[in-house]
Amino acid sequence: MTAVVTIPPSLEEGTFDQVLAQLAPHPEDARLLLDARHARWASPYGLAALLCVAQVRAGRLAFAVPEHADTLSYWARMGFFRHAAELFELHGTVPRARDGHDSDVLLELTPIVQSDDVHAVVGRIQRKAVDILHGQLGHDAAITGGFGMTLSEACQNIVEHAGTGGWVGVQTYNFARRLGRRVVQIAVCDAGVGFRRSLESDPGHHRTDRWDDGAALEEAVIRARSRFRVRDAGRGQGLAGIRRFLGRWQGKLTVRSGTARVAVTSPGWDDEVPLAKGLPPFPGAQLQITIPEASGDAAPAASPRARPRGRGGVP
């Protein structure tokens, strides 16, 4: 018998936990149908994480595609069906695949497996990033370098640690209700090793009574610990750099791994708890990075290391 997992009408980071909660009781090889017929909206995180679901289940899951034409069209422009067709048994009519490079999508869902994929993604998004972040969201042009760096470090997390491939997607939205501003969102999701197991592979790792997915996320995201740090003291700077970039541009970082999610926010954001534990289990790591439109009343916080150039200009 096939069990049905209902995809919520609005599929994003928070509601994706509803999908995982429905999946949790079913063994890995259970016959399942992911029913997205009534889905109306999805963030890059929601779509990338859906692809990851297929990675962790034995056999091909059935997937009923959205019924609403706008939703179908948008998911197609995000490149979802191009990858989903290889991972799921699709039910329903899917729009013909189109090249998403010239669409309104900032970066369609793109597989990340190796370093070359990171180069390709960063190179492809650079021109669009200047247009969106500087031209449309009103940020100083200086943001684009940090944006590319953030995207690169987030994607490298897959290459360096996941032990399997993952997906990245980027899009802009109007966060009218939650923030009253437009945002750019980067989603980087994999169903690989995850933070806890990655850090446990560090020869210097000491397991304590409170060691769990939440503690592992705190170590990696907040304290910049990497499994490679015993051999290489330079490791672990990527996530710290992402946090610093988002602090400067008043953004938000959330990282989910296993049964926990850590959120690093700037003032003015929603009051999400910094660390949520006991979530429905899901392997790997799922990152969401949100950069809001520049607010009219506050200039971006200066980088702690910003300095004038030229003679004597160093702090």
Added chain:
Amino acid sequence: MSVTIDVGTVLRGTVCALYSNLVTRSTGAAVRRAIEEQVAEVAGAAQADAAAPPVVATIDFSQVELLDFSCADEIVAKLLLRMGQDVAWPGYVAFMGLHDAHLDPIETVLERHALALVSWHDGEAELFGEVEADERLHWEVVRDHGPASPDAVAQRLAVDAGCATRILERLRARRLVMHGGAGYVVPGPPGLRRGDA
């Protein structure tokens, strides 16, 4: 003897002809190894001539659009760490073409490893990274008035000559100043260093 190494050319020649961004750790490691080979070649040639001035390798980032933390760590930090640890290495390294987007990841990795570097921008040298306040003051005197003897530096800073000598030697051990002309100078590309004229 001096050599200027264009990182953009190294990147395209070593990793991929189409890349202009220094991203990913494996790319950074490949580029650093190629830079180390070039520097070792020049250093080897210089060692054959005992009277030759110290080798200064200037790493030029002007053709690099984007630099991430992993590449900053692999290229800048590891290059400085290896040269700093190798007491037999007779040369110095300086940087040029760094823009503000490069400086954020570079300063982060310098802080992480307690390193400092000399960067040339519009013909002026700048010091980035972890240095004590008195080291910075001495370095700035050398930059602005070099070649500067310890006595001249001490006089300008109104400090004891012995103290100035100790700090200048500390800076030299960190490859942030070098002997040149009649005193200390800041390492950099030929023609820009004071004392080169």
